[in-house]
Amino acid sequence: MSNETPQAGDLLVRVGAIVFLVGAVATLATVAPLFLGADPLPPAAYFVCMLMGVGFLVAGAGVLRSIAEQRRQAREAAGSVPAL
Numbered sequence: 001m002s003n004e005t006p007q008a009g010d011l012l013v014r015v016g017a018i019v020f021l022v023g024a025v026a027t028l029a030t031v032a033p034l035f036l037g038a039d040p041l042p043p044a045a046y047f048v049c050m051l052m053g054v055g056f057l058v059a060g061a062g063v064l065r066s067i068a069e070q071r072r073q074a075r076e077a078a079g080s081v082p083a084l
Contacts, residue, residue: 007066007069007070008065008066008068008069009061009063009064009065009066009067009069010062010066011062012058012059012061012062012065013059013062013063014062015055015058015059015062016055016056016057016058016060016061016062017055017059018055019051019054019055020051020052020054020055020056020059021055022048022051022055023048023050023051023052023053023054023055024052026045026048026049026051026052027049027052029041029045030045030046030048030049
C-alpha cells in the first residue's frame, strides 16, 4: 500500500487503464483468428476493440484533471504567501 493521498483524476486514470487493457485483449482475440486461419469472430467482438480508444480518452481526462487540480493548488499556495 502507498502512503500517498489519492489525487484528483487518479480514479479516472485507473479506470481508463483497465478499460484500455480490456480493449487490448479484445483486439488480440479478434486478430488471432485472422493469422491462425480460423473463422473470424462476430462483429460485436470488433466493437469491444474500440474500448482501447475509450480507455485512452478516460485516462487522458484523468491526467488533465490531475494537472488542473495541481495548478489550482499552486495558485492557492502562491496567493497565501505573505509579502516581505
